[in-house]
Amino acid sequence: MSDSALATERLTALYGIPLDRVTMDETIARIITLRDEFNATTSHPHLLATVNVDFVANSLSFMPGKVRHPELLDVLCRADIVTADGMPLIWLSRLCGDRLPERVTGADMVPRLAAESGRHNLRLFFLGGAGNVASQAADTLRQMHPDIQIAGIESPHVKTVGEDMLLSEKEDTQLVQRINAAKPDVLLVAFGNPKQEVWFNRNRYRLHIPVTIGVGGTFEFIAGTILRAPHWMQKAGLEWIWRITQDPWRLWKRYAIGMIKLATLTGSLVLFNLGGMLIARNDRLADNEDEFLLPPRITERTLAQLFPAIFRLQALGKVPLLNFKHTRSASLPALGALIRFLHQQADNGHLPESCNMGALFRLFLLGTHCLVPLRSALRGGATKRQRAGTPSRRFAYAIEEKNGVTILTLSGRLDGTFKSSFPTQKVSSALADKRVTIDASNLSFADSSGISLLLMLHNLMTQQGRTxxxxxxxxxxxxxxxxxxxxxxxALHPSIDEAVKAAGGTYAGADVPSQPHPASKE
Incomplete structure (x- = not known):
């Protein structure tokens, strides 16, 4: 994220998800800008997500601080643009005083992109949809906009759950090669939520596409296989009622659970946001060399000082320390900007450290559903004198022998960044024909790519008649x-001790483990 981008982005945080305060016109303009600035060699592929109640219900559980789908929430926190595709989000933003200007839906965005395609030389790739609905949607848009540029159309079957996930590696590789060869500017992914976001996440490091957009059921709307609600129902926020009438047996339960969960989560969000405005007002940042003492209340003005200072430190090769000693609350726009900034900084290998996050601020973050998104992007617990010992967020592994059992210790984040550097063949050979236990006690996160690695090792053991x-x-x-x-x-066990015993060995927890091997750059 550049200084200029930080100056122009306007965000808020609802349910811990950073949402852009943009109109449809602004969104289309930003997509074109991202395309124009993209360099396939040095740039990362950009993701645009259109979030509605279904996203919130799929991401979070009913309990504050508990996440239902960690990978989906992580993807939304790292996305480059996240728009509100549901009126409940618009209403909530107004209630919280951080008004989102309008709904920006995938169903409206795709026809707009088709209209701009010829004028801006914007090549579109249609991916997903049931049967041949993607081709039908492309044909419909071609009739409406004869100058539309369509780079390709594919409707694969994507696997994101179960043991079939392991089969997706080869299928994804071939599919991504075809997509990259077509050289689209915008990839429209219609697998539905959360499948489309998970698919993008596990392929983000090999896609050479400027912008990917998850569009859900948009192809069906365009092709006419599913009728969209009348305009007055869309404006009134009643489109969900129309959707239920179209497919009641499949959708009523999903929408009922979503609405109940949304009501449960909204109460604490509104209450803690209001309380945060009252308990603290000072938002002035204090800094001392590479340590930033954050104020009692973090606002957009605080971040206008903080972000440029962090960039200056990083240019000098230093790691900033964020000290939350005095912080009690934050505005929702500041939380949205801070969550996205920290996640994207971590993606680029610039991982700020944090310390002294007090109980009152943690309670505020818990009530606004921002605790998990914020803390997952920080290395926490350090003081200025102990920074060298702060645990890394990056993935590392170690292999050791303990009383006849081989223990593979994994730590940090097991995500797509490890793929290019993890010695899969070497590790597989080291574990062959042995009783193997994985120590996951220091593993903080695993996405679909990481789960696929565990599946590969599981299959290796199964082929050898082992568990x-x-x-x-x-x-x-x-x-x-x-x-x-x-x-x-x-075969999951609560502790490494129990796992080793189940594998037929004994484990002395006091033993010093072998030195971990970093599998990616810090």
């Missing part, structure tokens, strides 16, 4: 195994 035991998986990692329906496939 792969995993000990200590917790938090986001344990939840990812549940959401991908693999918690019944793996």
């Amino acid at each position: 792969l035991h995993i000990g200590g998986a917790h938090g986001a990692v344990r939840q990812m195994l549940t959401i991908t329906r693999l918690d019944k496939v793996f």
